[in-house]
Amino acid sequence: MLKKGLLAQRLVGWFLLAVSLLNFPLLLLWDHNVTLWGIPIFPLGLFIVWTLLILGLVWIIERTPDEE
Amino acid sequence: MLSTTLVISVAFSYLLLLFAIAYSADRAASKGRSWINNPWVYALSMAVYCTAWTYFGSVGRAANSGVWFLPIYLGPTLAMILGWLVIRKIIRIAKTYHITSIADFIASRYGKSQRLAQLVTIITLIGIIPYVALQLKAIANGYQLLTTSLNSSPLRSAHWWQDSTFYLALLLAGFTIIFGARHLDSNERHEGMVAAIAFESIIKIIAFIVVGIFVTYYLFNGFGDIFKKAQALNILQGLFNFNTATNPLAHIQWFSLVFLSMLSVILLPRQFQVMVVESTDEHHLKRAVWVFPLYLLIINIFVLPIALAGLLTFGLGQGNPDQFVLSLPLHSGHEWIALIVFIGGFSAATGMVIVEATAVSTMVCNDLIMPWLLKSSTFGLHKRNNLTRLLLWIRRVAILVLLLLGYSYFKLAGDAYALVSIGLISFAAVAQFAPAFFGGMYWKGGTERGAWGGLLIGFAMWVYTLMLPSLAKSGWVSTSFITSGPLGIEWLKPEQFLGLTGLDNLTHALFWSLWLNTAVYVGLSLWQRPSAREASQALLFVDVFKRKPHAAPVFWQGQANAQDLINLLERFLGVARSRSSLKAYAARYHLTLDSLTADAQLVHFVETQLAGAIGSASARTMIASVVQEEPLELEDVMRILEEASQLRAYSKALEEKSLSLEKATAELRTANEQLKSLDRLKDDFMSSVTHELRTPLTSIRALTELMLDDPQMEWEQREQFMGIILSEAERLGRLVNQVLDMAKIEGGHAEWHTTDVDMKAIINQAATSMSASFKEKGVLLQLAMPDTVMILKADADRLLQVMLNLLSNALKFVPAQTGLVTVTLSDDPTGITVAVQDNGMGIAPEQQALVFEKFRQVNVGTQQGTGLGLPISRQIIEHFGGRMGLRSELGQGACFSFFLPRI
Incomplete structure (x- = not known):
């Protein structure tokens, strides 16, 4: 696994985190009838998680040196 | 509207x-x-x-x-x-x-x-x-x-x-x-x-x-x-x-x-x-x-x-x-x-x-x-x-x-x-497509039979559980088979297959189709060994990152004719395009179009080009129709792979060897360059020294000749000449001493008497011995020192030499009567710093780097020095682990300073 390079490992790690954040049971954390800034928390939470996942991906893919 | x-x-x-x-x-x-x-x-x-x-x-x-x-x-x-x-x-x-x-x-x-x-x-x-x-x-x-x-x-x-x-x-x-x-x-x-x-x-x-x-x-x-x-x-x-x-x-x-x-x-x-x-x-x-x-x-x-x-x-x-x-x-x-x-x-x-x-x-x-x-x-x-x-x-x-x-x-x-x-x-x-597609990319064991079976059952389940019900809901097919199953068989109901209830239609269909698809794909793949062709393609796909594009093994054996292959390519790609791609191929192996040999490599190349135009399966059929192929066995695949990996190991070893050779050559080259530049430096040094010796010698010789030739010379005149001769002789002596000194320090033969040194005392001593010269030129010497400074381990005589050198340098460059030289001593826990600031004309930036080089005297008109004082001083400071520097601007005076670390 060590030979596989840091970038590949980071991407796989991020993918696993993303899958768990966008599915049950972690998704239940947002599943409430509450509003934040006037917006229901469920869609808002999904959009926030989505944005963070993309930002993390940007950081990983643009900043990790590729050993290949 | x-x-x-x-x-x-x-x-x-x-x-x-x-x-x-x-x-x-x-x-x-x-x-x-x-x-x-x-x-x-x-x-x-x-x-x-x-x-x-x-x-x-x-x-x-x-x-x-x-x-x-x-x-x-x-x-x-x-x-x-x-x-x-x-x-x-x-x-x-x-x-x-x-x-x-x-x-x-x-x-x-x-x-x-x-x-x-x-x-x-x-x-x-x-x-x-x-x-x-x-x-x-x-x-x-x-x-x-x-x-x-x-x-x-x-x-x-x-x-x-x-x-x-x-x-x-x-x-x-x-x-x-x-x-x-x-x-x-x-x-x-x-x-x-x-x-x-x-x-x-x-x-x-x-x-x-x-x-x-x-x-x-x-x-x-x-x-x-x-x-x-x-x-x-x-x-x-x-x-x-x-x-x-x-x-x-x-x-x-x-x-x-x-x-x-x-x-x-x-x-x-x-x-x-x-x-x-x-x-x-x-x-x-x-x-x-x-x-x-x-x-x-x-x-x-x-x-x-x-x-x-x-x-x-x-x-x-x-x-x-x-x-x-x-x-x-x-x-x-x-x-x-x-x-x-x-x-x-x-x-x-x-x-x-x-x-x-x-x-x-x-x-x-x-x-x-x-x-x-x-x-x-x-x-x-x-x-x-x-x-x-x-x-x-x-x-x-x-x-x-x-x-x-x-x-x-x-x-x-x-x-x-x-x-x-x-x-x-x-x-x-x-x-x-997913099981066959991704399975094929990462699993070498997947076979054609498995992919075919999996796709077929997956597609059938898709039609039965998703497509047909959607058509039925559109009214094209009777909906009775959805509600009560085909021919009234309950457990075959397309949206509750085998009685699986609770899921929505899409999830239900996706589950059954992909589950059966994957199961059949894996099951049939494991049922029989892959054929030689399947195994070879599996190797090429799964291990695509392990080889460079042109270093992949070619799994083909048989007899072929180069012209047949070229004709085939021209039929499907056109003459111009196939010519240019064949030319590129020939160039890679240092061949010409006419000298192409119909080896496995060429067959593979033509097949790949054809695949781009008509798909790999059709390309395979077309190639098979113009060459005599020997059927590939699994053992052949293993053998070709073995050969390819041996070849790879061999070329890798060669590559490594040539790399290390290259490295050694580069090292030798830099060593040679260093030697050459040292030699040049030595030559420069010799010519500078002789030049510096000749100037005073010439004036001594000329004045002595003048006095010999003219016995009637006035005593006052004679006295003046002898004064010049004496000072020139002293300069000669100083020069020779400094050259020897320099050589000793550089050669590592200098004697160093390291004792406890109080920098304050040394500065005072240097100031005292220079005070007469300062007074004579009307230059003010100021000392700014703390009451006590730390005691250093160094050679007192050498440091005195450095101080005298800096002071006499400063004295040379300040104007008479209005000149001012300030010596500042400061210390911090890491060491002490001495700075000698003058109010002379300053040194231009481009000359600052030169002053520490041997015989490089900054142009100061009539003032004469040996050009060795600063280089020697720097060598001494560096010997004790310190560093010497210069900060100056034209017209703003110069400040030479050195730092000596506490050891």
Whole structure:
């Protein structure tokens, strides 16, 4: 696994985190009838998680040196 | 209501603009300036994922079921996180083996199987035609909404020749033919088409944001306002949570949608076309994997507000939610906004149709029609010399037929259920490729039999559990088999197969089809050993990153004739193109066109080139028809692999050896350079020393001669001369001493008497011994020292030498009478610093670096020095681990300072 390079490992790690954040049971954390800034928390939470996942991906893919 | 002429002419102008962009991009590419060779265009072209189904349908989905429109876009985001690993591997495989479609990819992996390519193509066709129909319907509906008043009932034109959608289908077919099948490219790349698609992606996102901002901030007062009003009317009830009470398996449904769209974003023919086939550089993927999800995020921000605004405006259950993006601006009388929205939807639909038709036409031509033509003798293909035109025409007709089929489906299905839900049904169809596709990329054990069986059962289950019920709900088939099972057999009910209940239709179908597909694929693969051909292709696919493109082993044995191979290539690629690619091949092996030997390498090369034009399975058949092949056994595959890896190890060893040789050579070269420069330095030093010795000697000799020649010389004159002689002799002595000193220090022979040294005492001593000279020139010497300083371990005599040198230097450069020299001593825990500041003329920046070099005297007019004082001082300071420096500006005086560390 060590030979596989840091970038590949980071991407796989991020993918696993993303899958768990966008599915049950972690998704239940947002599943409430509450509003934040006037917006229901469920869609808002999904959009926030989505944005963070993309930002993390940007950081990983643009900043990790590729050993290949 | 807008006039039909206006809408049609705007749409037509838009298509013309698209045409102009595609045309210019093609022109630029033929001049070697590729527009699409950059990561942004690549990422935008991926956004062909967002079709009219996204553009109109997302809002509809959101209005009906709240957040359930999102999984379709979250899945691609997940896929893109792994994109750099997975999609890059697909690109590498496709580019290495000239694979131009997803059918070819799967067929090539499993031993270039013809029947596998055909099956994949048929599944694609059946899954995709309704999807194309959906795009045409979206445009037709949008057009109708724009050009008729809101309340009138929709009119359906009676005959197809009066239907503008029919002409639209023809127009799109024409466009696709021009940019998707104008000329034959062995890599199936279409610069113009990709540029146009990227442009369409920009248009559709801008149009959607325009309507989003219009609805959210013009018709309403922002997000909060819409949500508050919706809440007040109880519309939100059930839209923003999972209602696990009514739908206990909601989380499985959510997961399956995310999973399905994650697979589709890679396996849909149009996505494969833009991501893999049209890829110009796999490094573009690095940027695209985050730009594409970002695009999806942005285009979805306003979906919920528009959906809720539609529900608020038209009332729950009123109006068609799929049309909210258009009907909202129309309802408030902003027809121009509606026109912009229509163009956005138009671009989403046309983009999808163009790319999909191009991709599918390649598959239909290479995998359905060509094999059949090549087999049948009625067309006399074996007699034709140039088949490139035939290939192109097959593709053009395939594009036209595909569009017409899409149109027919649209006419037949109309508003039926089959069309509304078709997006996800198409996704589920291409998802059947997943086990064979990804299994083939990462598992060497997968066999053709397994892939075939898995695809067949998966496709059958898809038809039975998803497609047929959707047709039944459209009223084409009796629904009795859904409600009570075929022939009344309960446990065969298509939506509760084997009595599995509780899941929604899509999840149910996806589960059964993919589960059986995977099980059969793995099961049949493990049933029998892979054949030699399957094993060799598996090795090439799975290990594609382990070898450089041209170092891959070639699994072929037999006899061939070079001319036969060349003729074959020319028939399918044309003379000019096959010549140039053969020339490139010959150049790689340092051969000429005439001296090509028909070895396995050449056979492999010709086969790969052919595969780019007619697909790998057909290419295999054609090659087999012109060479005498010896059947490949599994042992042969292992042997070839062994040889290749031995060869690789051997060349690696050679490479390493030459690398180490290179390194040694480089080291020797630098050593030599160093020696040379040392030699030069020594020469410079010798000539400087002799020069410095000659000047005083000359003046001593001249004055002595003068005195000898003139015995009557006045005593005063004589005394003056002897004074000069004495001072010149002293200078000589000083010079010789310093040269010796320098040599000793540099050679490491100097004697150092290290004792405890009080720097303050040394400075005082130096000041005292120089005080006479300072007084004589009228220069003021100031000392600024703390009461006590730390005691250093150093050589007191040497440090005194340094101080005297700095003081006499300063004295030389300050003006008489007004001169001022300040010595500052300071200490901190790390060591002490001594600075000697004068108010002389200063030293120019370009000369500052030179003053510490031997015999480099800064030009100061009559003042004479040996030019060795500063270099020696620096050597002494550095000997004690310190450093010496100079800070000066012209006209601002100079400040020499040194730092000595506490040891």
